[in-house]
Amino acid sequence: xxxxxxxxxxxxxxxxxxxxxxxxxxxxxxxxxxxxxxxxxxxxxxxxxxxxxxxxxxxxxxxxxxxxxxxxxxxxxxxxxxxxxxxxxxxxxxxxxxxxxxxxxxxxxxxxxxxxxxxxxxxxxxxxxxxxxxxxxxxxxxxxxxxxxxxxxxxxxxxxxxxxxxxxxxxxxxxxxxxxxxxxxxxxxxxxxxxxxxxxxxxxxxxxxxxxxxxxxxxxxxxxxxxxxxxxxxxxxxxxxxxxxxxxxxxxxxxxxxxxxxxxxxxxxxxxxxxxxxxxxxxxxxxxxxxxxxxxxx
Amino acid sequence: xxxxxxxxxxxxxxxxxxxxxxxxxxxxxxxxxxxxxxxxxxxxxxxxxxxxxxxxxxxxxxxxxxxxxxxxxxxxxxxxxxxxxxxxxxxxxxxxxxxxxxxxxxxxxxxxxxxxxxxxxxxxxxxxxxxxxxxxxxxxxxxxxxxxxxxxxxxxxxxxxxxxxxxxxxxxxx
Amino acid sequence: xxxxxxxxxxxxxxxxxxxxxxxxxxxxxxxxxxxxxxxxxxxxxxxxxxxxxxxxxxxxxxxxxxxxxxxxxxxxxxxxxxxxxxxxxxxxxxxxxxxxxxxxxxxxxxxxxxxxxxxxxxxxxxxxxxxxxxxxxxxxxxxxxxxxxxxxxxxxxxxxxxxxxxxxxxxxxxxxxxxxxxxxxxxxxxxx
Numbered sequence: 001x002x003x004x005x006x007x008x009x010x011x012x013x014x015x016x017x018x019x020x021x022x023x024x025x026x027x028x029x030x031x032x033x034x035x036x037x038x039x040x041x042x043x044x045x046x047x048x049x050x051x052x053x054x055x056x057x058x059x060x061x062x063x064x065x066x067x068x069x070x071x072x073x074x075x076x077x078x079x080x081x082x083x084x085x086x087x088x089x090x091x092x093x094x095x096x097x098x099x100x101x102x103x104x105x106x107x108x109x110x111x112x113x114x115x116x117x118x119x120x121x122x123x124x125x126x127x128x129x130x131x132x133x134x135x136x137x138x139x140x141x142x143x144x145x146x147x148x149x150x151x152x153x154x155x156x157x158x159x160x161x162x163x164x165x166x167x168x169x170x171x172x173x174x175x176x177x178x179x180x181x182x183x184x185x186x187x188x189x190x191x192x193x194x195x196x197x198x199x200x201x202x203x204x205x206x207x208x209x210x211x212x213x214x215x216x217x218x219x220x221x222x223x224x225x226x227x228x229x230x231x232x233x234x235x236x237x238x239x240x241x242x243x244x245x246x247x248x249x250x251x252x253x254x255x256x257x258x259x260x261x262x263x264x265x266x267x268x269x270x271x272x273x274x275x276x277x278x279x280x281x282x283x284x285x286x287x288x289x290x291x292x293x294x295x296x297x298x
Numbered sequence: 299x300x301x302x303x304x305x306x307x308x309x310x311x312x313x314x315x316x317x318x319x320x321x322x323x324x325x326x327x328x329x330x331x332x333x334x335x336x337x338x339x340x341x342x343x344x345x346x347x348x349x350x351x352x353x354x355x356x357x358x359x360x361x362x363x364x365x366x367x368x369x370x371x372x373x374x375x376x377x378x379x380x381x382x383x384x385x386x387x388x389x390x391x392x393x394x395x396x397x398x399x400x401x402x403x404x405x406x407x408x409x410x411x412x413x414x415x416x417x418x419x420x421x422x423x424x425x426x427x428x429x430x431x432x433x434x435x436x437x438x439x440x441x442x443x444x445x446x447x448x449x450x451x452x453x454x455x456x457x458x459x460x461x462x463x464x465x466x467x468x469x470x471x472x
Numbered sequence: 473x474x475x476x477x478x479x480x481x482x483x484x485x486x487x488x489x490x491x492x493x494x495x496x497x498x499x500x501x502x503x504x505x506x507x508x509x510x511x512x513x514x515x516x517x518x519x520x521x522x523x524x525x526x527x528x529x530x531x532x533x534x535x536x537x538x539x540x541x542x543x544x545x546x547x548x549x550x551x552x553x554x555x556x557x558x559x560x561x562x563x564x565x566x567x568x569x570x571x572x573x574x575x576x577x578x579x580x581x582x583x584x585x586x587x588x589x590x591x592x593x594x595x596x597x598x599x600x601x602x603x604x605x606x607x608x609x610x611x612x613x614x615x616x617x618x619x620x621x622x623x624x625x626x627x628x629x630x631x632x633x634x635x636x637x638x639x640x641x642x643x644x645x646x647x648x649x650x651x652x653x654x655x656x657x658x659x660x661x662x663x664x
């Protein structure tokens with residue numbers, strides 16, 4: 001039985017992940033060091049896998065709606081690959097958790113190999129966003145910035161520098177593999193770049209001046225920014241000890257992949273609406289008062 | 299599908315449109331299967347009932363002859379008074395009006411900024427008018443440029459929609 | 473201007489599907505005022521019946537039917553193939569019906585097209601409401617009702633219904649099969 005993915009479903013998953021993330025952090029505060037806390041802090045893995053699988057599916061469909069070898073086709077293809085890399089990363093992490101390798105000193109270095117798909121996912125996302133920007137630049141979008149547009153990038157750069165200074169708190173900084181340690185240390189950069197490009201997309205969405213297409217872009221932007229902000233709260237020693245900040249940060253961290261999935265679904269549903277409208281025009285070319293594209297709800 | 303007879307085969311058999319081989323197979327099965335015999339009974343009865351009642355409703359809704367005559371008279375008058383299609387097309391919308399209509403279609407979807415930018419680009423690439431205005435003969439090229447531009451950033455479905463909507467607005471008709 | 477004067481009173485339409493197809497084919501291949509008159513005689517009662525069977529009052533049905541006939545006069549020549557004519561025609565009729573619901577912003581004496589199954593929102597013409605057919609249809613969903621009305625009142629074939637409703641012909645057949653079973657389960661095999 002085919003189940004149609006709707007924005008309502010993804011919003012439900014988003015809400016569910018928010019709640020689960022908050023609860024998991026609350027458990028961590030209430031029962032530090034206990035097995036239930038370990039489980040709670042790792043349980044986001046399956047949610048990330050499902051969210052990324054949905055995103056991968058729709059990225060591929062959007063990709064197929066663009067001409068082969070076009071820049072936008074490449075952009076969505078790279079984003080699909082990024083989702084695939086994320087799935088591999090979280091599947092690997094979840095498996096190592098279930099096998100209890102995290103606590104095994106002999107295997108902790110093997111666990112750190114997750115940095116490869118992690119950084120790969122971010123690199124592919126960055127490349128995809130660059131390709132998307134390049135495509136919009138062809139019609140002059142994303143090329144003009146205002147002074148106030150410098151504010152958020154400054155915040156992101158600041159967060160990134162702060163994250164770099166907290167590298168001792170990062171998970172794989174003590175890996176036996178030097179490459180994995182370097183990749184871990186550089187991971188804030190790999191998060192910051194997509195976030196910065198997200199700001200470019202935000203500018204492009206503003207230049208679009210309304211429309212459903214811009215709405216889909218804004219969801220994409222928010223997923224990238226929220227992810228960076230939520231990880232900052234995880235690494236920052238001054239923030240991760242503050243109950244409310246930690247709860248909110250962890251909840252946001254759990255929920256961000258669903259925001260990306262929502263962005264991609266909204267974008268895909270726009271394509272579906274456009275296809276329907278095009279079909280109507282083909283059948284009834286004289287009926288120029290056809291209804292507008294149904295607004296993507298959610 | 300139940301008992302290896304599809305819904306389509308059942309319906310064709312009931313309507314008498316099944317092939318001889320199909321009819322023989324179904325009849326042979328029905329003879330030996332009480333469940334399918336009941337099903338066939340239901341289908342046949344309801345086909346007849348619906349056909350009868352549908353026909354009855356159709357006849358009841360038919361206008362009396364004199365009213366139908368009057369209706370046809372009124373319709374003929376309306377067709378006579380409606381603008382002739384060729385006349386309507388030639389005295390119809392200007393390129394600017396067509397651009398406006400096209401823009402009103404794409405703006406809610408892609409935003410006024412995208413619509414404006416894409417249309418400007420498409421216009422720049424096609425018009426031969428010294429003042430950069432669109433003339434009638436440029437319309438097909440304008441539509442193609444616009445659909446290509448939107449397809450490059452918003453996907454082929456967007457391009458198809460703009461292409462078809464643009465052609466429906468063209469002076470030559472759909 | 474078209475010369476569409478009638479020749480004598482309106483005769484009852486030809487009942488044979490082959491005659492109908494011939495008349496349509498003649499109009500499509502050699503459009504003229506006379507062939508349009510012949511098509512008109514075949515088409516108009518069915519189009520009127522389409523709207524009335526869906527609960528439109530007489531005046532509204534005539535208004536909508538005129539819109540459809542105007543479209544036939546203007547656009548039928550661009551149709552490729554006589555076999556497409558009836559699905560194309562009923563599709564125009566359906567769109568006209570849906571458009572008037574949308575544009576006029578009211579449920580005008582119609583059986584609810586997309587509302588709650590089995591509920592008639594406003595007063596409908598007695599002929600439709602009091603019919604046995606309508607009583608059976610009230611137990612179906614709006615989509616099922618539309619399929620059965622197209623099949624048994626408008627007399628479209630399965631593939632024509634599929635064209636009008638933009639669904640695969642297999643789906644239409646499957647739905648008709650199950651609707652009949654549903655009716656048999658509700659009303660018994662002989663609607664007693």
